[in-house]
Amino acid sequence: MKDNRPLAVVVVNEAGFAPGAAVAEALGAFLYVPVRLSVVQPAPPRPGAVVGYEGSAGNVVRQLFGEGRGLVLVMAAGIAVRLLSGLPEDKRRDPPVVVLDTAARYAISLLAGHEGGANGLAYRVAAAVEAEPVVTTGSEVHRTLVVGLGCRWGAGAPAIMAAIERGLALAGRKKNDIRVVATADFKAGEPGILEACSALGAGLRVFGREAIRGVDRLFSESRCARKYFDVGGVAEPCAFLAARNGRIILPRLVADQVTVALAEDRLWSPGSGRGTPST
Secondary structure, three states: OOOOOOOEEEEOOHHHHHHHHHHHHHHOOEEEEEHHHHHHOOOOOOOOOEEEEOOOHHHHHHHHHHOOOOEEEEOOHHHHHHHHOOOOOOOOOOOOEEEEOOOOOEEEEEEOOOOOOHHHHHHHHHHHHOOEEEOOOHHHHOOOEEEEEEEOOOOOHHHHHHHHHHHHHHHOOOHHHEEEEEEEHHHOOOHHHHHHHHHHOOEEEEEOHHHHHOOHHHOOOOHHHHHHHOOOOOHHHHHHHHOOOOEEEEEEEEEOOEEEEEEEOOOOOOOOOOOOOOO
């Protein structure tokens, strides 16, 4: 991006207000909404975070894009593409753009994915509203490893990184194979996990208890996770959920204060089929 000003979340209709507000609050971004919505809709808790605009959303997007502001466009991808028409110049200089549909199902890294940081932004947006991040850049697609993480409260980044490195060694894999780190929503704010993601250059996928309970029966149960969080585990279920049609290649490994599991995406190829992933 061209400057360090806050991200901008742009909404075009009432359907996008709620997910846009949730993303703006989670990411510390400004929420740009049509004036009519800024008056009748409840604002996010941060004072001054909502900017009402008059006229077309295209004018707002052009202004923010020209300022180098990272953008989250809460709208259909087709609308976003039309609003951005003629604006991109260079993938090394353009600001990152992520599109979030109004149902908060998919957070799509649309522009400046790798160089500009839109891939990482897509993961952050997805985590804010429990959406599926969609990243299509070649460098991302060919990184196929998912790290599932659980940890005790306050576990530091050095301990987390040591556990990940131990797991990678056991699986015969490398750090640059890692596509994403996955954990439960009640662990998503752990500074150690966030620092580890930053050190690895990986996004963070977050799953709620309901999603975890849907698959935790497939794995060995953690008594601690069941007692304190009412789920069967964290590392293995989250790794499994984040993998693309994948499988667990390293079951739950307990290392001091950290639990690690590794899963691998299964990339599509002709004749590969779409069978149920093995565990």
